[in-house]
Amino acid sequence: MNITPRDLLKNMFAAAVDAAQPDLCIPKYLPPPPKGRTVVIGAGKASAAMARALERHWPAPLSGVVVTRYGYAVPCETIEIVEAAHPVPDAAGLQAAERILQTVQGLTADDLVICLISGGGSSLLPLPGAGVTLEDKQAINRALLKSGATITEMNCVRRHLSAIKGGRLAAACHPARVVTLLISDVPGDHPADIASGPTVADASTCADALEIVRRYGIELPAGARAQLDSGAGETVKPGDPRLANATAHIIASPQMALEAAAEVARQAGITPVLLGDSIEGESREVARVMAGIALQVRRHGQPFPTPCVLLSGGETTVTVRGNGRGGRNVEFLLALALALDAAPDVHAVAADTDGVDGAEEVAGAFVTPHTLARAWAQGLRPRDSLDNNDGHGFFGALGDALVTGPTLTNVNDFRAILVL
The missing domain is CATH 3.40.1480.10 (MOFRL domain)
Known part of the structure; x- marks a missing residue:
């Protein structure tokens, strides 16, 4: 040797690392341009690099906003790049999640949403469900990170305390077509676990999240407890008609x-x-x-x-x-x-x-x-x-x-x- x-x-x-670079992985998974608008959204440590790769290979006009970790931004021409905190979320991530939801309002069936998702997206899209605060999510995130819970378990809890994860973002895009490109950072490459699955259906339940919380002795703030106990935190389930025009592709994996x-x-x-x-x-x-x-x-x-x-x-x-x-x-x-x-x-x-x-x-x-x-x-x-x-x-x-x-x-x- x-x-x-x-x-x-x-x-x-x-x-x-090189095998998972977006410039190498993205082109082969791009859909044809739509009749209407192309809107780009996304979250994760690789999302800015994914956005740049998309711009380089997309043959038509596009616009949008993605959020990445501080220090992970790269310059893009028409897609706005926002930075926020990871692994514990911050106000910048909350505002970015709100912006992303606003960006996909009022779309039509002729429009296309390309969603760029990679690991870290859970912390970068910390939009809480009703009755849950950003401070609640920060405290729960810290407790989960220290508990020894698996990433699958952590993301199950996160999905059910969110207003954007667990398929909710794809539902907000309806009736537009949604194509999600995923760089997987989770064991098993399950799309619902990558960034807590903002654009894919989720079969897990609030009861599952409560069991994980009990298993690891996580203290829940009152609002978060109510969200899970009441079932108000249920995610978008398989078969939901709002996700009928949504597809997801894993473009890079471990x-x-x-x-x-x-x-x-x-x-x-x-x-x-x-x-x-x-x-x-x-x-x-x-x-x-x-x-x-x-x-x-x-x-x-x-x-x-x-x-x-x-x-x-x-x-x-x-x-x-x-x-x-x-x-x-x-x-x-x-x-x-x-x-x-x-x-x-x-x-x-x-x-x-x-x-x-x-x-x-x-x-x-x-x-x-x-x-x-x-x-x-x-x-x-x-x-x-x-x-x-x-x-x-x-x-x-x-x-x-x-x-x-x-x-x-x-x-x-x-x-x-x-x-x-």
């Missing part, structure tokens, strides 16, 4: 990203092994399992001979008990390093493809056989850092953080364990 392990891991991550990384590995003479694109669970528990597989490979050549790289995607969770800086990928790596216990010839990267792991402007980090020894030499206590949920502090101190800046896409987490 004529490349360092770190450079190979970095190249695989870059390939995963699997596509893993396959792109796998090709980089093959070109370097390393056998890629795809373990799954939708792996969930507590970050530290997933890490222990992955470490066990890597050690079996190294010691016994089972179930795969060396050299190989174990690739996986999905979204793990962290139940926050400490006061460190997070996030889920660096928590995974810190637990992985401890479980590997300085095993020779095992290197790893884990990072979020959007460039932000948790709330930090850091994508993820690297682990090497020397990670633990270097940490101890600096006076760091790896297990204490893990107990304090301080993966970013740990890897930042070692100089092993992976910082990419905004990647302008989001197909969830990327993990690669290289066994030489």
Whole structure:
């Protein structure tokens, strides 16, 4: 192998991100222009880049507004780009959601709405249902993020406390045709879970949301509790006639990203092994399992001979008990390093493809056989850092953080364990 392990891991991550760039993915899914207007709306960390790609490839006039995370805007000619907060929503996101709803008022059956949705859209469209305030949604969001709930569970609660998610945005576009282009950041690629499904039908119920709240001990403000208890928060269900002219297409997914990384590995003479694109669970528990597989490979050549790289995607969770800086990928790596216990010839990267792991402007980090020894030499206590949920502090101190800046896409987490 004529490349360092770190450079190979970095190249695989870059390939995963590049495979999900909107300019590559959008053109093949564009519908023909309509008789009437073309209106563009959207939300997510990739939505601005998606809007720019749409403008480049659309042959007719269009206008609209999309909302993205602070720092993720890119210049567009006719589509307005608004920035707001993620992962905890803010007033800018609330105003953007209101603007988007206003933009689709009064459309006709001759009009076309192209909706650009990617991960992060739930926080960027925080328009609350009746009796629920933005402050309520912020508090609930923070509690869900710390609870260890899966993204599917979190988005179920969010949909039922919203005035725009759970198919409501598509219903507001009726009778116009709605074509939603989705970049998936959720395990299983279920459209209703991507940004909480603003333009797709939702089969889940208020009762489901209440059960999730009970399961994780989430304190609900009175207005939010009333919204769920009364059933007033029910989403737009499958078969609703307002969604008869709405379609959705997943244009990029975690699997596509893993396959792109796998090709980089093959070109370097390393056998890629795809373990799954939708792996969930507590970050530290997933890490222990992955470490066990890597050690079996190294010691016994089972179930795969060396050299190989174990690739996986999905979204793990962290139940926050400490006061460190997070996030889920660096928590995974810190637990992985401890479980590997300085095993020779095992290197790893884990990072979020959007460039932000948790709330930090850091994508993820690297682990090497020397990670633990270097940490101890600096006076760091790896297990204490893990107990304090301080993966970013740990890897930042070692100089092993992976910082990419905004990647302008989001197909969830990327993990690669290289066994030489």
